[in-house]
Amino acid sequence: MREEILAYKRERILEEAVKLFYERGFTGTTLDDIAAELGVTKPFIYTHFRSKVELLAALCRPTIELSLAAVQGAAEGAGSPTERLHRAIVDFTNVILSRQANIAIYFREEKNLTKEALDDINALRKQFDRVLSQLLQEGVAAGEFLVTDVDLTSLAIGGMISWAYTWHRPGGRLGLVDLSERMAELTLQMVGAHRAAGVKAA
Amino acid sequence: MREEILAYKRERILEEAVKLFYERGFTGTTLDDIAAELGVTKPFIYTHFRSKVELLAALCRPTIELSLAAVQGAAEGAGSPTERLHRAIVDFTNVILSRQANIAIYFREEKNLTKEALDDINALRKQFDRVLSQLLQEGVAAGEFLVTDVDLTSLAIGGMISWAYTWHRPGGRLGLVDLSERMAELTLQMVGAHRAAGVKAA
DNA sequence: AAGGCACGCTACCCGGTGGTAGTCTTTCAA
């Protein structure tokens, strides 16, 4: 019970930190700013986080973990490589867009992380690329994809999707569901997936 | 003659600033650091740039201009839409990779620019997207491309290429020429360009 | 040879910000 309240406070701090770091940048935001937004004072934050950079790491890492989990979950699931890639992109896009601010902060403020936190996250990203490459490789082996360089194509796909954090505006022309679907279609077309291989929608 | 020397000094400052901002981030680099690297002192920098943020703008804007020029030049050139798109991507990729540090700094440190400098650059980026969309539209009209949403596809392509600044390592497995070519191939495949439409290489 | 003028340096200021020490309040148990 007290644990839950502690966790809730922690969550609220992170929430407000994400908002401000996103709008003003990491160094452009002071801990006093965050505290003020929460209606508390700076020492309050220090009872939950050891330092400003720990706060940064705490809002970056879980989001990268989610990205990895999305792709990994789909890759290890059932269905043809085409179906699994489709699902992987839809899920991954959803993570990127629903945690847009966290993603933006991570890529912008990477240099402010400690070496340990950075290494940690880089390991996750490496695994992300590996899982995606592997999935593409399976599709090639199954004769569903036409890809000459699976590693490069993984990077291209990852970039295409990740990049959405720079231009997506919630409430824009396309909703989250449509966007994910279109991104998946673009991806499948890029890897030369055949329609016959089992995509459900046209 | 004195003009040339002035310009050279300015260039050297920018060069060193790019290197350090890239490695340590904008706020992680002090003007004293830059001066030290050049073997001069801080006031020297102030005789060439009004402030630290002006220095930042001076190393961001021209690079974005080059990106736009690359795509625009190819789009307005001769050849079929397929040929022009191919060339646009090759040239654009070359800009991104050859000015990798500048691109990285721009995307990471955007928040540190003044509103004026930012608006300025955003106008260029908007035009970039417009030019690319227009080229895609021409390809669709000519029956060479199969694209349902040219605006979204432009963003996807732009992201796929821009993203290369995050993973490219000079001296890596693929050279600059190979990378540009492969990126162009991936792009053409994504827009459903037919081989028959006039790509020179297989 | 002498004067003046670029040009860059030394030395400094000062505001802002991460981080902390010690106090006050509030709540809960005895």
Added chain:
DNA sequence: TTGAAAGACTACCACCGGGTAGCGTGCCTT
């Protein structure tokens, strides 16, 4: 009712770094 402990606040520090004023020096001109 009282005491103690948890938790948050007030007040503060110390450093860092962007920016500037004014001095010295060497080169170029006359």
